[in-house]
Amino acid sequence: MTAERDRLVVENQELKAQGSANSSTSNVPPSQDKPWKPLSERVKTGRPSGGQVGHVGKTLEMSAQPDTVIVLPVTGHCVCGQAWNDVPVQDRLARQVHDLPETRLYVTEYQAEVKICPHCTGRQQAAFPAAVPGQVQYGPRVHALTTFLNVVHFIPLARTTEIIRTLYVSAPCDGTILLNLNVAAERLKDFEAQVKVALLAEPVLYADETGSKVNGKLQWLHILTCASYTLYGHHRSRGYDALLAMGVLPAYRGMLMHDAWHTYLSLPITHALCNAHLLRELRGLHEFFGQDWAGELRRALQLVYHERKMKTLTADGIVAFKARFDTLVVAGLETNPAVERVAGQRGRVKQSRARNMALRCGRTSGRCCGF
DSSP: OOHHHHHHHHHHHHHHHHHHOTTTSSSSSGGGSSSOOOOOOOOOOOOOOOSTTTTEEEEEEEEOSOOOOOOOOSSSSSSTTGOOOOOOOOOOOOOOOOOOOOOOOOOOOOOOOEEEOOOOOOOOEEEOOOOOSOOOOOOOOHHHHHHIIISSOOOOOHHHHHHHHHHHHHOOHHHHHHHHHHHHHHTTHHHHHHHHHHHOOOOOEEEEEEEEETTTTEEEEEEEEEESOOOEEEESSSSSHHHHHHHHHHGOOOOEESOOOOHHHHHSSEEEHHHHHHHHHHHHHHHHOOOOHHHHHHHHHHHHHHHTTTTTTHHHHHHHHHHHHHHHHHHHHHHHHOOOOOOOSSSSOOOOOOHHHHHHHHHHHTTTTTT
């Protein structure tokens, strides 16, 4: 009866945590949150919001070469009756308006000459440029803009078309935009290969994945990034097949930071836990399961990140943080002892969420802040 009671208590906690989970206490994406303001993980600095003392501000400056100059003459008469048109200009005061130029499609027409030989009546026509295969087509700047909006800013095809039509009256159809994307992808193959080589040479990489619907079916968008490069990959698999298709992580031997997804943990490399994911899970353990060690570890991570950002973290501070990290992980393991296998039980013994978190942190041993 005692064992059954303990099992039901744990199950009740799990259900409550699952029902209350949001992006601030778990790996649930922010898009699934209810309409409340998410909790911030930032440590207050005590400084007022906005620009700080000594901050170099930016303002719109006068242009030395304006495109258009409109002179505003002084007309009429002075109060004494003098006509202003007869008075020489003493000075001019300038104000400028920086605005977008008129937006319209610029149409270039190519006219190929046709000539008939006067001797043999042979017909000869001038060749059109290779970039002008049809009678009417959109130019490379339109293709570049639609690709930029769709790929870089993640604007759907229909909305990309709507934006172009609103600005320029005419717009390519969805099929034309897709064709542009395929052309751009083909031209970027060599660049993609260079990015993969560069990523393999990086000492630290970050990996993540998120669900993405394709024709109504769930697929996965994977990223692999460092300070200078980001490699995107789209695959029907969330697991190792996707990593093989991207062609970097199976051969990588540096340190990989991630959210502890088991596919990443299976790689024979050095692992580091993503702070953003870790802080959310520690908050959930503290708030829903009463795990005090998790709350203290979360505060320690916030503090060391804040000190490093403010450039006040010393070598002794790093050593102290590592010791504190290991102490709190041990406390987590002691607070949550391993669940023993019962007679007749087969397969892997399921451990509590808190113990799994402590084991995960122990495996990385402080490699959450990049130390």
